[in-house]
Amino acid sequence: MAITRRDLVRGFGAGVLGAGALTGCGPGRRGGGPTSPPPSAPKLTEPDTPLVIGQIGAAYGRMAVFEEAIAVSIEEAQIDVNARWGGLFGHEVVLLDRYVMQEPGEDLAPVIEDLAGEGATCLITSIDEESLIAAMPAVVEAGLAVIDVFTSGMDVRAEEVQTSNLLMRLAPDDRILAVQYGDIALGADSDKGGAQGTVAFVSEDTSQGRSLRQELELYLNPLGGRIVSEQFYAVGDIGDIGARVKQVLKEPPALLVLNGGQESASFLSALHEATADEDGRRTIEIPAQLSPAATVDYSQLPIAEELAPECLTSAAGFQPGGEITGEHEAMMLNRSSGFLRTGYAYSQQGYDAFTMACLAAQHALSVTGTALAAAVPSILTGAESCTDYEACRRVMRTALEAQGRATVAYVGRSGKLELGPRSDARIGEMRRYGWSAENVLEEGTATSFEAAG
Incomplete structure (x- = not known):
């Protein structure tokens, strides 16, 4: 159910924008003819559009060991954003059903087409390098921002792999x-x-x-x-x-x-x-x-x-990823005590990927894939450090209420993270x-x- 949206621009007069009408002198008055008001900047406002996120995992090869932990962490991030912190842009953030590859070589193009048809503009992946490379033409065609939590192989960044700057990777590369x-x-x-x-x-x-x-x-x-x-x-x-x-x-x-x-x-x-x-x-x-x-x-x-x-x-x-905090461990164990045996690898990245997509949308005031991809690196290196979705969003919305912009540096469950020129992890833990x-x-x-x- 949609959450009531706060009208961020309610009560702002033209004077706030510096765009109030200036009274000029009429014909025959001192000062000559009428003056034109200066151009006004467009109002900064949140879109009335929900963010829809797709997800693709894999249950074979080296990915299988981490599939459950990644899936659980993404779901828990959605719960935090929606139930704990009131969603985004007055709506709940939508997480589409997870598609899990069962064998290598699956054609993901129809899956990506379906996700885009359901409104997804962002995709979180934890699949192998070959599958990610093969999926990129469909991703680019659909205009989805992709946050990959798993791959490290450099073939993903080969010149012949066209990503249109839509792909970001959170794990250290090879x-x-x-x-x-x-x-x-x-x-x-x-x-x-x-x-x-x-x-x-x-x-x-x-x-x-x-x-x-x-x-x-x-x-x-x-x-x-x-x-x-x-x-x-x-x-x-x-x-x-x-x-x-x-x-x-x-x-x-x-x-x-x-x-x-x-x-x-x-x-x-x-x-x-x-x-x-x-x-x-x-x-x-x-x-x-x-x-x-x-x-x-x-x-x-x-x-x-x-x-x-x-x-x-x-x-x-x-x-x-950085230290496993007590909060993160409790979150995972609340879902399954089996994580005591299997561990929490890549779960921090899964949680952060969802949160980063939401913060990128807030930063960009948009849910389009290109805007999200451009904004994700920015929400990691801004002026104000913050460690959860609500704290980071509060900084940006407070500035927005005054028709200003503020930047944040999200330090999430994975620890400090920055992306390099190709949107691969440059600094991390x-x-x-x-x-x-x-x-x-x-x-x-x-x-x-x-x-x-």
Whole structure:
């Protein structure tokens, strides 16, 4: 049901706008003929139009691990905006039913056409790089602003991918990840590890996996580093782990990058056993970096009994976003206690994507896709810092009531975030994780990142 709209321009006289009629001298009076009033600026007012947001997720591949958390967080953001804070422009913000891809290669063009037909001007996505690239022609045709919470692959930003400046991405991209991994390898100094700057790369064979491998090489090579071995495998099917471990140990690296899912733990367990002598002492120590899909509490999974003790103690993982606040955790657990086991990865981005779309509309005083896309970067870097929808909107509406404009810097559930020239995350936060000797995921520590250049 629509919420009663406040008339923001009620009671404002012409004098507020500096556009009141000026009395001129009539013919024959001193001063000559009549004067014309100066041109008046158009009144700033909120549109009487609801914002409609579509959403597309995926229940396969590395996205499946995060699908429920992302879907729940977007729904919770809608509840906060509408029930807690009174909607936008006097209307409830509409969140259309979530479309969830069930397999790779689905044609999303009809889905996007249907969303646009239902009035959507903004789309929140959490799908793989290939699917996002394939969907962009339909997105551009429909004029939808897209806020993607998941992808990191650089192929999305290839010259041949035309986005018409409608696409924004909230997670750190592969270029940022490559620099962080590369610096770890270049700074390695262990008599039980490989030469400084050497990396073994084991990844699912996806567009994102190929992208990360390429970015790693581009960063390492000029600095004297190199990728000493690489292995790609079908999504979710790592195959013969023993053979893959032997391949890595042909030339032990300074760093092992495992860019896959939960099979990463089985790989590290096999590597742990292969690098121990008969007394269980480590003869080779290779630190490992794991992807968000592999950054889980393995002690809570059926695989726990199969893993060697301490096999994850030399590994680290990450999830995009800053510290998980008590408010965010309570919100998620109120929906499902299962998140205690699966975690909250990408849920902060889902919540923020919905909120950012609403704030962008308030900033632009428009719900069109092009206006939203242009406004999203602006609501992250304004003059007034604020941490929730209502606080940010209050700043803008207070200025609007006086026929002025005020800018905000929304610092949401993900932490501080800024978008770069291509509307990818330029400044942001991520949580770093490690594991105990019992393969329990330890508490994450939030750190900041910033894109080079």
